[in-house]
Amino acid sequence: MPPFDSARFTLWLPQLLCAAFLAILFLQSGLDKVVDWKGNLGWLTGHFSKSPLKGVVTPMLAVITLMELAAGALSGAGAVALLVNGNPFFAYLGAVLSAVSLLALFFGQRMAKEYAGAAVLVPYFIVALAGVYLLRLA
Numbered sequence: 001m002p003p004f005d006s007a008r009f010t011l012w013l014p015q016l017l018c019a020a021f022l023a024i025l026f027l028q029s030g031l032d033k034v035v036d037w038k039g040n041l042g043w044l045t046g047h048f049s050k051s052p053l054k055g056v057v058t059p060m061l062a063v064i065t066l067m068e069l070a071a072g073a074l075s076g077a078g079a080v081a082l083l084v085n086g087n088p089f090f091a092y093l094g095a096v097l098s099a100v101s102l103l104a105l106f107f108g109q110r111m112a113k114e115y116a117g118a119a120v121l122v123p124y125f126i127v128a129l130a131g132v133y134l135l136r137l138a
Contacts (some may be wrong), residue, residue: 001083011137012086018090018131019079023097025124026072033065051112064104071097078135088135095131102128 001007020068031042042062048054071094078091109118 015134016082021073021077023072026068028066067101071101092135099128
């Protein structure tokens, strides 16, 4: 952690906050999919029943689950690394994978014509993009 009164602290704190936010978001979401696989699969099967993606719900769920878990783990490891030695590398990778995961989720919501659900993802995507930007500055 850089000294509180340093210019470096002004960049470090938002980096840490973005990494922590993305870790919480994606670890919770990914773990929920693992713990309640059947429930999520059932809901998504109905959700995509009238979309071109109806035949690939199970592989989509598996891929997004892995992406979310990886994004959350990288972001969490990145937050720890930022705290311990100020290294933003893992947090940066977590932010990039978070943004890609959110694009996949956004695509799915649009394909299912769930426009309100797609719109809800936009603030999360902005946070992920801010993380990518801030973490690359280091």
